[in-house]
Amino acid sequence: MSSNVVGVDMGGTKTLAAVVDADGNILSTAKIQTQAKSKTSVVIDRIAACIREAIDAAPVDTNSIEAIGIGAPGPLDPNTGIVIFAPNLGWKNVPLKTELETRVDIPTYVDNDVNVGTLGEHTFGAGRSVKDLVGIFVGTGIGGGIILNGKLYHGASKTAGEIGHIIVKAGGPKCGCGNRGCLEALASRTAMTKEFKKAIQKKGKKSILSNLTGGDLGLIRSGVLAKALHSNDKLTRKVFKNTTKYLGIGIGSIVNFLNPEMIVLGGGVVEAVGDKFIDDIRKAANKYALPDTLKDVEIVAAQLGDNAGVLGAAALARQRLKSG
């Protein structure tokens, strides 16, 4: 009998489930609105129903489903499967693993969504050939995950991989975490938006972004940024140059400290802007990494795109099922 798993990508807005075979082929999918404002038990009921829908739609025997993996937001304990805190769900100490196992009766494994995305790239995406890699995802914030010897590395507090909170500029701009000069405060889309607001609204600089957002710079999304950059907008080019520099510094530090075989770059901003951005980041990192080290450390684009969540969760299910 074939061996299949369900991968679940749980977000604040929507949740996707997919039945995935051993080779990473998606056999069926289902999708719901998470409706995060509902009672926790109702949200979990809905996720369970979404999982069952994906299983029913798959052209496989239900008994072939050996495990469920789920990538969830927020700090969580991957051993107990308890989501410790997820502000966009309003969750605190929710035992997601056991609540789902009660409803679906299939072994369920939970991990942080960014870790799951990194594991997905390792198992089915850009990092298939390596044992040690770091995933960096640049979007609203900057998240990351670490794979060592083929497995997710969680660290003592289960918070390893918080690449956005590497401090690259002591005394630099304030970060959401309360510190100053974190990578996230200098190179995330949020940091870029602040730069745009300062330049356009305070300094009166001109930019195509004013038109593209209808004047509301709060509407800057990754696609809009890519459009402005590809239109050769001067201000956008300048802000990207800065972002690239700081990503290069952060990656340089990671290369000097951990020296992994590969760094996989993904997330909304990276995906929207494309390969040129990766090339520029690689060049910037080469300035900050110790001489001759970057030839051993590949810096590549993530490959899984929208499927990263469900494929990563499927990889998690399979790996945890094996290791117990």
Place this chain on the structure above:
Amino acid sequence: MSSNVVGVDMGGTKTLAAVVDADGNILSTAKIQTQAKSKTSVVIDRIAACIREAIDAAPVDTNSIEAIGIGAPGPLDPNTGIVIFAPNLGWKNVPLKTELETRVDIPTYVDNDVNVGTLGEHTFGAGRSVKDLVGIFVGTGIGGGIILNGKLYHGASKTAGEIGHIIVKAGGPKCGCGNRGCLEALASRTAMTKEFKKAIQKKGKKSILSNLTGGDLGLIRSGVLAKALHSNDKLTRKVFKNTTKYLGIGIGSIVNFLNPEMIVLGGGVVEAVGDKFIDDIRKAANKYALPDTLKDVEIVAAQLGDNAGVLGAAALARQRLKSG
């Protein structure tokens, strides 16, 4: 028959060898001046003689010596045992492992001196209870090593653990590596000496260091720094406050990124100044690490002192002998 190894601590000035039993007891020692200016083959002859002297002096059967471990300076390949570049020895691509094995006829394993010091702390010192730790050694420069799952982690270029070259202040002071704002450029003894020179010689500040060094600030060593600090010298206190802050930032970044179980602090400056310095660094790191993470990450003083080199090399010999 008992199982013993020889640990060798090779430096630019002197080289120590010790026969060490399975429990980390030093059974005998020998010491030579390295005489780094001699021909490479002569230097290696002398090291081999030093090893034989330690073996002859040990109250054990020569056949009980199963392996030799050696911590050597400079970037090197731990697999081949070739020292790639060691400026203070004038060495380039010296096959230290095979040259020693030819002379002594005992399996020999080579690693970087800082890695070896970190492994020593893990096996016989402060880190005996943990699986994942980072060693940070603050002296002329800032070196480091990483132990993951009980073993030295070398990374793709064999340069993992270059903690001194984490960038903590983009655009900060120039580092010996050519970059700006590396931890080493802000918190090593070299960085502190520059601060003292600037304050005393350029700004005319008063400090007990002028007396302690007979006016030659180039003579600032760790012991002198400790004396000035314990004399409550105002300038020294100020410079240490800065050093502590940057070490806190570097450690905060490591905690946020790798989240190891333990960080072991050693090296000349840390050893000379003592526990109060560790306490201050821990407090500084707590400002920069994500909330609630430092409770899981111990920050402790190295325990092996002058024996770190030979004990670490002994640990290396034993671990590599086992893993092949």
